[in-house]
Amino acid sequence: MSADRFRRWRRTRPFWGGLGILVGAAVVLAIPFVTLRIGEITVSLSTPGGSAATLVAAVLACCGGAAWWRPEFKTAAGVVAMIAALVAVVTTNLGGLIIGSLLAILGAAATLAWTPAPRSPRADSQR
Numbered sequence: 001m002s003a004d005r006f007r008r009w010r011r012t013r014p015f016w017g018g019l020g021i022l023v024g025a026a027v028v029l030a031i032p033f034v035t036l037r038i039g040e041i042t043v044s045l046s047t048p049g050g051s052a053a054t055l056v057a058a059v060l061a062c063c064g065g066a067a068w069w070r071p072e073f074k075t076a077a078g079v080v081a082m083i084a085a086l087v088a089v090v091t092t093n094l095g096g097l098i099i100g101s102l103l104a105i106l107g108a109a110a111t112l113a114w115t116p117a118p119r120s121p122r123a124d125s126q127r
Helices: 003-011 015-033 049-069 071-091 093-097 099-113 121-126
Strands: 035-038 041-044
Touching (some): 015 049, 015 071, 071 099
């Protein structure tokens, strides 16, 4: 896909909001399964929250994908992603140590705020 074609595709949908939701989903999913090794000490964050993290991350990923591939569902995707990100704070190690939930909340807000701006033919010819 050429850069110009990608740019046109990106401008017709809430791209940055969907990206924020997807990155938030990845962080929420990753944190409960992390094992840190510091010298001889092993710290595992594996908790029962792992199954909840998998479910919440799947919901967030579906919302991020819906925002990208079906922009007409942006309101539903944004609201569900916002609720799932807030649920993640309670159920999945503070929502990916707050980082995942914060990214998903910001992505959901950007998705909800996005409006398709019609471009005039004159603006396209000047670029």
